[in-house]
Amino acid sequence: xxxxxxxxxxxxxxxxxxxxxxxxxxxxxxxxxxxxxxxxxxxxxxxxxxxxxxxxxxxxxxxxxxxxxxxxxxxxxxxxxxxxxxxxxxxxxxxxxxxxxxxxxxxxxxxxxxxxxxxxxxxxxxxxxxxxxxxxxxxxxxxxxxxxxxxxxxxxxxxxxxxxxxxxxxxxxxxxxxxxxxxxxxxxxxxxxxxxxxxxxxxxxxxxxxxxxxxxxxxxxxxxxxxxxxxxxxxxxxxxxxxxxxxxxxxxxxxxxxxxxxxxxxxxxxxxxx
Ligand SMILES: Nc1ncnc2c1ncn2[C@@H]1O[C@H](COP(=O)(O)OP(=O)(O)O)[C@@H](O)[C@H]1O
Ligand SMILES: [Mg+2]
Numbered sequence: 001x002x003x004x005x006x007x008x009x010x011x012x013x014x015x016x017x018x019x020x021x022x023x024x025x026x027x028x029x030x031x032x033x034x035x036x037x038x039x040x041x042x043x044x045x046x047x048x049x050x051x052x053x054x055x056x057x058x059x060x061x062x063x064x065x066x067x068x069x070x071x072x073x074x075x076x077x078x079x080x081x082x083x084x085x086x087x088x089x090x091x092x093x094x095x096x097x098x099x100x101x102x103x104x105x106x107x108x109x110x111x112x113x114x115x116x117x118x119x120x121x122x123x124x125x126x127x128x129x130x131x132x133x134x135x136x137x138x139x140x141x142x143x144x145x146x147x148x149x150x151x152x153x154x155x156x157x158x159x160x161x162x163x164x165x166x167x168x169x170x171x172x173x174x175x176x177x178x179x180x181x182x183x184x185x186x187x188x189x190x191x192x193x194x195x196x197x198x199x200x201x202x203x204x205x206x207x208x209x210x211x212x213x214x215x216x217x218x219x220x221x222x223x224x225x226x227x228x229x230x231x232x233x234x235x236x237x238x239x240x241x242x243x244x245x246x247x248x249x250x251x252x253x254x255x256x257x258x259x260x261x262x263x264x265x266x267x268x269x270x271x272x273x274x
Contacts, residue, residue, distance in 0.1 A: 019268040020057075022098070025107040028054055029061055029120045034113070037063070042130075042169050043183065045085070049123060050113070057271055060123035062106075064090055065116045066185055075164065085185050090119035092226040093161060093184035096235075099222065100210035102157060103264050104150070104181050110225075121182070122269070128175045132168030141177045149262040150179040152202040157181070159200055160211070160238055162189035178265060190230050192237035194245070203246050204262045211239050 020028070029052070036051040040062060048063045064087040073083030090108045097105035108121040129137070141147035158166050165186035172180040194200070219232045227235075249258045 017270045019270055022107050022267045025122050025269065026109050028052070028057060028059065029107060029109045029122060030111055032057070032059075045185070050120075059271065060125075062119075062121040062123055062182070063113050064119045064121070064183075064185060065113065067117070077164075080164065082190065083186075084188075087117065087119040087185060088226040089161075089184045089186070089188050090121060090182075092188060092223055094121075095222050095226070096161065097157075099214065099218065100157075101206060101264060102153065102210070103267050104154065104157075104179060105184075106180055106182065107267075124172055124174065124180045124182075125269075126174045126176075127172045127180075128177075129173055130169050131171040131173065134173060135168065143177065147177060147179075148202075149204065149260055152200075152260070153204045153207055153262055154179060154181055155199045156203065156207055156242065158187075159194045159196065159242060160235060161187040162191055162195050162234060162238060163187040164189065164195070188227055188231045188234065190234045192234060192241075194238055194241050197241070197245055200242065200245060201249070201258070203249070203259055205259055206261070206264065208243070208246060208259070211242060214239055 032052040032054040034050050035053055035058075037048050040047040040049050045064065045066045047066070050061050050063050052059055052061050066085050066087055068083075068085045070083040071081065073080045075083070088110075091110050094105045094108035097103065106122040106124050108119050111118055111120045113120065129139075154166070154171065157163075161184065163184060163186070165183065166181075170181065170183040172182060174180065189195075214236065216232065216236060219227070219235065220229070223232060246258070
């Protein structure tokens with residue numbers, strides 16, 4: 001539409017930043033030049049952040065190259081067998097977020113960085129604090145319902161992907177109290193049951209629809225190179241567990257108690273022109 005193009009131009013001309021769609025963010029992360037590297041600041045894998053530019057846009061990205069497998073790993077819940085910690089799961093989690101329409105995971109693409117395969121992830125700019133910071137400061141979100149809606153969606157997603165590492169640094173909170181979830185390098189376990197079923201007590205309607213829509217052929221196509229067949233089977237088995245749990249909860253507690261509708265936020269990001 002011409003009027004839309006004019007509107008976008010008018011905003012840009014006013015000094016207002018353009019919006020970048022997820023597809024545009026993906027393209028930027030895949031092709032822009034790296035101009036500077038530094039440590040990510042937090043976390044344990046020694047991941048880095050990189051400043052990138054395509055000549056018009058300059059933005060930071062998170063670089064994760066970890067790719068480890070251990071027969072046994074001593075974690076916070078005891079020994080984990082078949083432990084894996086991989087950048088591939090950051091890309092897989094983002095792709096799954098897209099398939100489900102969750103809109104809570106920053107764009108993440110595969111790219112070689114310094115000769116090593118990596119997940120290159122859009123740096124979330126307007127982070128106010130992480131969940132650890134919120135708890136330490138004993139802050140409460142101004143809109144408790146909206147906050148809880150988001151948390152319940154995160155919990156369901158974490159059960160679906162069998163995330164073993166939703167630690168407090170892996171949940172970021174923006175100035176407008178939007179939650180972004182990051183760091184899925186220790187997820188996608190092979191278990192066919194849920195890790196913590198009790199954590200799932202409310203079910204977002206669109207997420208339920210997304211779960212029902214998930215199918216093996218799509219996952220095999222989308223996750224090629226990132227998840228194995230057994231990891232995909234794990235997702236589908238846990239999806240079935242979640243839907244079964246939903247049916248039971250609906251029967252025992254009533255639909256209106258367990259179903260809610262979380263408004264989806266836009267995945268576009270606003271950027272300053274340079
Ligand atoms: N996309 C991102 N946007 C903003 N901050 C990020 C992003 N990715 C990582 N971080 C920051 O970097 C830290 C380390 O990254 P993370 O992926 O959690 O690695 P680790 O596996 O070492 O915990 C995070 O706790 C967070 O503070
Ligand atoms: Mg982390």
